Amino acid sequence: MELNPFEPAVLALADTLRRRGWRLATAESCTGGLIAAACTAVAGSSDWFERGFVSYSNAAKTELLGVLPGLIDHHGAVSEEVALAMAGGALSHAPVQLVVAVTGIAGPGGAVPGKPVGTVWLAWGTAGGLQAERLQLPGDRNAVRAATVHAALRRLLERASG
Secondary structure (H helix, E strand, O other), X not given: OOOOOOHHHHHHHHHHHHHHXXXXXXXXXXXXXXXXXXXXXXOOHHHOEEEEEEOXXXXXXXXXXXXXXXXXXXXXXXXXXXXXXXXXXXXXXXXOOEEEEEXXXXXXXXXXXXXXXXXXXXXXXXXXXEEEEEEEOOOOHHHHHHHHHHXXXXXXXXXXXX
16 A cells, blocks of 8 residues: 555644644645645545645636636736635635645646746635635656655645634
């Protein structure tokens, strides 16, 4: 059996969410469900993991999460504004207390001026407030996606613990 590199972070998050009685939803673009998969890879995740939205296309961001098309048109799918809208959409479309959203350019293609490969916007938070962070991650597609999952889990644990 292959070791899950995300397991220590997920177990810490699981313990914190269980203690608080919180549930989690994810809204993922560039990671394609990897955060949700990391969470549900551990036994007992049904206690705290509610659902994951994989909104890879712009249409999916709009249809599943309510991200306004004009927001995407104006700022681009890989932007702070869209990441925050995805997180807000997950909060409003799921009975949860904590959410995370990611949108980015994992590569090898997709770079645009000002947004090179490895650019990822991460948003997380609760109904009390959302935060966003721009990551510039090195490596190939797999490395960018794995680093995004690690960053998302770290921010979720910080928020759930705080």
